[in-house]
Each structure stands twice: as C-alpha cells, then as structure tokens.
Amino acid sequence: MKYKLGEFVRFVNERREGYITRIIDESTIAVTDDDGFEIPVLASQVTRVHGQTDSSDDLKVESNSDLKQSHFISNGIFLAISPDKRSPSVAHFHLINSSSWQLLFTLYTRKKNQHKGEYAGILKARSAVQIYSCSLNELDLWPEFNIQALLFSPGNEEIQKPIEFSEKFKAKDFSGAKKQHELLEQAAWLIQLDSPEPLIDPEKLKESFFRPHTEKIQIEKPGKEVDLHIEKLRDDYQFLNSSEILDIQMSHFRKSLDAAIVHKIPSIIFIHGSGNGTLRNEIHKTISKHAQVKTFMDAHKERFGYGATEVFFK
Template identity: 30%
Template structure:
C-alpha cells in the first residue's frame, strides 16, 4: 500500500484515499468531503480500477444497502436552513450547516459552556451550499454542549429586508436518533433538523448583555441574598460542562463563585462562611487565601474541619 491508493474498510462502508502511513501498520484515510479516519493496514483492502469496471453501479448499490442507517422514504425537502449530522463511522458524526435556499447568509455557530462559548465556524454560507462545522462523538451525546446559531441574511440587490435571527439547540436522544432523512444539498443520509427562521430576532444589545451576564453587577434583587454556610467549590458542583472546560476556565468559575458568595456573606452580616475547595493540586486554595489576605473586613481565615473535609476547606471569619 502507498499514499494515494484507493482503499475500502473491510468492516465498514467507507472508501477513501491513503494520505499517511505510520509505523506499526497504522494509516490515515481521507474519505468524502475531506474527512480523515485512522485505520490499520489489515483493516482495509486496495480498490483496483478493474473492480469498478467489472461491477459498475452494482458496487454502489451494495454499499447503499449495507449503510448503517435504515432506508428512509424519498421525500422532497422544503427550502430552508438545516443542521445535518452525517455518520462518518459508528462512533462519529459530522455536523453540517445546510443552506437550501436562494439567499446567502452571514452566520456564526458556537458551542455554549455556561457563560463561555467556543466558535466552531463563521463566515458566509452561499445559497444551495453546505459547510462542515464540527465532528461529534456519539458515545458523548449526553455531554454535547448547546449549539448557538446566528444568521444575517444578505441582500445582493434592493429587496425586502429580512431580520437577523438566532437559534439555540440542545438535543434529546429520544428525538434526535429518530429524525433520519436524506440531507438536501449534501445528498447523504443523516440526522436532519430544520432551523426555524421564525425564532426571535437577533437583538445585538441583548445578546451582548447575555454574553456578559454574571460579569457585571448583580441585579439589585439578588445583591443581598444570604448564601449557605458551606459553599462547595468542586467544579462538578458548579457546572455540568466541566469536561469541556480548560483548567483556566474552571479556576475562573470557581473563583467567581467564591467571590460572589463571600460578598453576599459580608453584605448580609454573616459571622463566618466555609469554602470547600478540596485538596487537588492546591491552586484553588492558594488563590482563595491570596484573595482573603488582601481584605480588611476579614477577621481571619484558616484550614478547617480536618475530620470532615481534610485540609480541603477554608473557614472565613468576618468582622
């Protein structure tokens, strides 16, 4: 086998071109739309031109029949914007944004992690075209972050102005895996979802306010809310999205939670409050103690309740 050879997986329907050969019998195959998948040499077979000449269209028919997705009835898909999750293999889906309209759009697609976001793709998507946004792991389905989409219609000539719009998507397994259809433009079977343009119009000022939520001053009605006497700062207690956060992002969230609850404790006249930060590598404890040492209205702070928390908690006495 050489780079550039056409190959087919023995235990799958994928065909592609070898783009990399590594030691130990590992290779990399580029399949349709530029996707690359790893494999072992003994898991693939080289496709010779004589095979296609002999089988003709029969080969493609067999592959279609063996597709991991069940057959779906051929129905005409209406014009619109769509998300399509196309299987690459039995564990990975390729996420595409599809523009099945006669209008171009400026778009941005982002994964949302609480107050944080990660832009997957942005730019212009032309009429009757598709763009790959990301790849998703099926075993990690329950941990997929919400997907936030923003669209601005483009008018290339004087015509009726369409308002920008946005949509936030979070799937449930019960409905996601039942929604199998042929994706327009792509012409591939996958999990297909229409993006309803009748969602709320994109308000730039409100969007900026939402993205900065929690960074500015708390609403007056919540400024003096008395916190619990013990605040657990373990990251899994603060967010379900921690697996997708960097160490810096996790520390930032933990410190914001610590500062907010300490301020509430001081404002509501509490005498003391305990922050459970765990042992770990000691970075969070160090940052908390550094912050406390700079405050004048703190009587003292100390490691506390070894029998219950070990040295993974800090007691703060307030003046």
C-alpha cells in the first residue's frame, strides 16, 4: 500500500478528489470528497496530489547548535483536531510540539480489541505534523486513539516521564470552541498532552470554603440583533442532531430575551432563518405568552424574509 491516511488524492478516471480517511485492505482505500461522501476505491485508481499533504516523515534529531534558544520551554505538546478547509466533513489530527523537546512518538488505534500502528516519527521542537485523518460524519465509528511519546533534549535537562494518551472521542468532547495555535494555519480543538498536575495550596483551598461570596452576577447586554443559526453558536454543530440543535438555539434565545429585559432594551431582533419553521414557531410560542412582551412581528422582510422576528417590550 503506497498511500497513508490523510493524503490528498485525485481519481484517475473521474473528476473527483478528496482525502484518504480509511485503509480498507491492502488494495482498497476510502476517500472522502468535498461533499462529505466516503467512497471505497482501488488504490490503483487514484493518484497523489502533490503539495497537498504534509511531508514530515524523515525528521532528524537536532544537535545542540540547532536548538539555540533564549530559554528552554518545557511544556506545550498538543493533539489538535481540525476540520479540513476544503472538505469540512474530514477531520485532521495534528501533533503539535511547541516545547523545546524533541519527540519520538507513535500513534496506535484500537478497534474491537485490535491494535493498529498508524504513525511513528520524530517531531522536532516548535513544529507540527499531521498524523491521522478520518470522517467527522462517522464519529461513532472512530477507533480509540493511543499516543505515546518520549521527550529528548541534547542539553542538560532533567529526564521526563514518557507521555501516554488514550481516548475514545465522543461528540461532547468537541463542545468547546476551537482555538488558534501559532503552529497551525486554522483553528482546532486542542488537547494538551503534557499538562502538569495542578498544585493545590491547602490554605487557599481552606479560604475558598469560608470566604463570603459577594460577587454580583453580571448579565451581558445583548446586541440589537441576535443570530440563532447553530453555526454561530457552536463549533461542534456537525455532531448534533436536530433535537439538540433546537435545545441550544432556544436556550440562547431565552438568555438573550432575559438580558434584553434586564437592560431595558425597547426591542430586539432574533434571526432564526426560515427553514422548516420549527425554531420560529417555538420562539413565537414563547414570546406570545411572555408577560414582558408587548408585541412581535417579522423583522425587515426585505433583509430576512420570514427569517427574523422583532420583539417589542412593555
């Protein structure tokens, strides 16, 4: 098999291209195209697209002269998972090393009690490498991921324990916002693999139990328009079903409605889209019974059509 996971390939006999997201057997691979469809194909029927794939297989251990820095950075090793720019249904896994260590690492996957070696290499300091790709649409079918890494420095640094990471990802693991990292071109979900154990100060812990809570809850003033489209509210919307999406949208709507009342805003516009009308109907049902709502109507039809509602308060 001359291909590996994550490589960008083009079909020989079709006008189609995509990323390899599964190795089926010695002669067959699965390619996920721009529309998110995973297509089984013979490896002989695709060709590699040069310039699209990260080539970091042959990294060399660096000497002291290559690692001259003002100070040694001991932490900063991450697993980053990000959707592909061209095909958002494809997830790429990157190992990021923003520390001064060099890493000798391996990636294994485990599925049905069978382990498979996916990637191994040396990652130099202040660099990143793509180590795996798979389909976001098949999160439930993802294997368990196991990463092990040895930390090396040619200097006089104290020997570190090996890094061991094992995870079977679930949709809730992607509920947080994606973050930027200087060694990646796009935002990703970041998991730090070398986080030090938190140090607990017994005295501060004791104080926290007996300190009176005097902080006032601050309610942020909403804008004049609140966009309830799910892609504006959550980065992990690809993993949510329709019921979960509606719950999140309605929760954000209620918080914004309450905040508008607290700040005595005369009116507020909720952009819910037209779609099948489910969100619009739920919003109208709620505000029609609300004691603080004077009236409501479709907002700026020339801009939104029937996709937005303006609420006026008493």
